[in-house]
Amino acid sequence: MSSPGAVCEEGQLSAAQADAFVGMITAFRDLQSTLCLVAPPPETMTELTGAIENVATRLKEFEVGEGERFARDLGMRGQGHPVLIPYRVTELSETSMLGSVSFGLANMGGDGTAHGGAITMLFDDVLGTFVSRRGQPDSRTAFLKVDYRNITPVNRELRLTASIDRIEGRKTFVTGALADGDVVCAEAEALFVRVLPPQP
Numbered sequence: 001m002s003s004p005g006a007v008c009e010e011g012q013l014s015a016a017q018a019d020a021f022v023g024m025i026t027a028f029r030d031l032q033s034t035l036c037l038v039a040p041p042p043e044t045m046t047e048l049t050g051a052i053e054n055v056a057t058r059l060k061e062f063e064v065g066e067g068e069r070f071a072r073d074l075g076m077r078g079q080g081h082p083v084l085i086p087y088r089v090t091e092l093s094e095t096s097m098l099g100s101v102s103f104g105l106a107n108m109g110g111d112g113t114a115h116g117g118a119i120t121m122l123f124d125d126v127l128g129t130f131v132s133r134r135g136q137p138d139s140r141t142a143f144l145k146v147d148y149r150n151i152t153p154v155n156r157e158l159r160l161t162a163s164i165d166r167i168e169g170r171k172t173f174v175t176g177a178l179a180d181g182d183v184v185c186a187e188a189e190a191l192f193v194r195v196l197p198p199q200p
């Protein structure tokens with residue numbers, strides 16, 4: 001199974017590695033979403049818990065150090081991470097970005113709407129990656145303010161925009177927005193500060 005729109009831009013993985021890894025992450029996301037929908041009997045849950053534990057035990061055979069892990073540092077943010085929200089970038093300039101995103105059932109707070117924390121996590125990842133690519137690499141979130149303007153539906157393609165508003169020395173000021181058609185769901189304003197050695 002492969003994720004539509006999966007990208008590996010600036011990544012160091014081969015196409016075969018990227019496809020296989022994104023396939024595994026997509027299957028994991030499907031598991032997370034399915035867990036949010038079911039009410040199985042206890043004996044079935046015990047049986048399936050064993051199966052999930054077996055997968056984790058098998059994967060632990062392939063643990064590697066930071067910098068070598070497929071889920072980090074290899075240009076697959078969003079699509080290639082089990083917990084981050086996958087999004088697609090469709091237009092990218094030096095100061096602006098346009099993309100799309102769809103929150104899944106595993107990101108739901110209640111009543112078919114996305115959890116506020118998932119929205120904030122998306123903005124942190126999108127804006128941080130954008131700053132890293134177009135502003136200043138090695139920057140960290142100093143502040144991130146999110147305004148929840150309207151409910152954010154799950155399982156619906158939403159428009160994602162971001163822009164670098166200004167750069168002052170080590171500081172990059174960015175804004176982002178999430179919209180469902182003409183309805184603004186959420187807006188974000190953030191400051192990323194480039195860290196100085198020996199800051200970790």
Ligand SMILES: CCCCCCCCCC(=O)SCCNC(=O)CCNC(=O)[C@H](O)C(C)(C)COP(=O)(O)OP(=O)(O)OC[C@H]1O[C@@H](n2cnc3c(N)ncnc32)[C@H](O)[C@@H]1OP(=O)(O)O
Pocket residue numbers: 073075077124125127128129132139140141142143169170171191193194195196199
């Ligand atoms: C391809 C890879 C892409 C990766 C994308 C990942 C995106 C995810 C990014 C994250 O989530 S990072 C994790 C969450 N953030 C943190 O854990 C940051 C924790 N805080 C820190 O490490 C430091 O506070 C920080 C590096 C942000 C700043 O500390 P410094 O000691 O380097 O800077 P300093 O305190 O001297 O401030 C530098 C400037 O920033 C300003 N500043 C710092 N924090 C601020 C703040 N919170 N609000 C407003 N201004 C702030 C500060 O006033 C000053 O302005 P001026 O230069 O004009 O004097």
